[in-house]
Amino acid sequence: MKQLLEVKNLLHEADQMDSLYTYKKIGLLNGNIFNVVQVADRTLDFHVHPHSDELFYVIEGEFMLETRDQQIKVGSGEFVIVPKGVEHRPVVTGLTKFLMVEQVGTLNKENSGNSYKQI
Numbered sequence: 528m529k530q531l532l533e534v535k536n537l538l539h540e541a542d543q544m545d546s547l548y549t550y551k552k553i554g555l556l557n558g559n560i561f562n563v564v565q566v567a568d569r570t571l572d573f574h575v576h577p578h579s580d581e582l583f584y585v586i587e588g589e590f591m592l593e594t595r596d597q598q599i600k601v602g603s604g605e606f607v608i609v610p611k612g613v614e615h616r617p618v619v620t621g622l623t624k625f626l627m628v629e630q631v632g633t634l635n636k637e638n639s640g641n642s643y644k645q646i
Contacts, residue, residue: 548564562626562627586603
């Protein structure tokens, strides 16, 4: 059976979300899941992913990514990769739309502010 190719627009996918903190799966690639999510006014606890890197791509808005050693601002059109084993936390002070990329199973309620919901 032929598999059809599909084009996705990240901003359109994020704009279709009707709630905050819900992760919408928009693709899979070699065991990695691509989710879009909208977040506002939230600081997660420091946490670590021992088996998987994590990519935060900012579709719209901005946030601070904190590790125990640094704080970096990431804005629209920018991304940051957190290597596995690095303790980190996102700090979001306004509405921000993200593309998140990580291995399937990396995100859960314990490391996403106890509100992880996938659609």
